[in-house]
Amino acid sequence: MLSTRTHKLGFPFSSNLRSDLDDAFSQFFGKSLSGFEGAYSPVSVWEEDSxxxxxxxxxxxxxxxLSLDIQDGHLIxxxxxxxxxxxxxxxxxxxxxxFKRVVRLPEWVDPTSVTATLDSGVLTVVLAKKPEMQPKRIExxxxxxxx
Structure with missing residues (x-):
């Protein structure tokens, strides 16, 4: 069975993360987080600099x-x-x-700058912000x- 999970960067969570995740997946997919069958790949997202x-x-x-694609504003x-x-x-x-994991990309991600590495069973994808969306100090x- 194909299991699909979707994440949006910057999704607001309350202090009860497990409950929020379960509610969100239940609303979107009609199943609870623990109700997925088949294989899946846990995901972590973090920001560093740009x-x-x-x-x-x-x-x-x-x-x-593995197959990694960007399509219609999503990392798949x-x-x-x-x-x-x-x-x-x-x-x-x-x-x-x-399994299929889908991460909705914010519009400020530069899709031409994506890199991916596989090391010790962890696939790491790096997404740069578009230059015009990166922080800029104004004099x-x-x-x-x-x-």
Whole structure:
């Protein structure tokens, strides 16, 4: 089964994060956060200077088994965590199957500047802000001093 999760950068959460996430997913997808079936990839998003970073856990998956695209203002990661054939588990908490993660990108992200690296099972995507959206210091002129 294909499981899809969507995040919007800057989504406002209250102090009860788990409840907010569960409510948001329930409203959008008709399922609770814990009700997703199949594999999925946990995501973290943070900002540093003029860039945003998105990190996705994809343990045991190679870069050839992943697809990362930007389309219609969204960062889209798809992949599949395959199960081991002919294995009878005594206990298994790992999820398998196809997954798709969608991160809605703010309009200030420069889609031509996106880079991605895969290291030790973590896919890190770096998204630069458009130059016109980056912080800029404005020099203040003192007009009271005349020469």
């Amino acid at each position: 860039k945003y970073h998105v990190a996705l856990d994809v343990p045991g998956i190679t870069k050839e088994e 990661l798809t992949g599949e965590r395959k199960t081991v054939e002919n294995r009878e588990y005594l206990h298994n908490e790992r999820s398998y199957g196809k 203040i002129q003192d007009v009271s001093k005349s020469e």
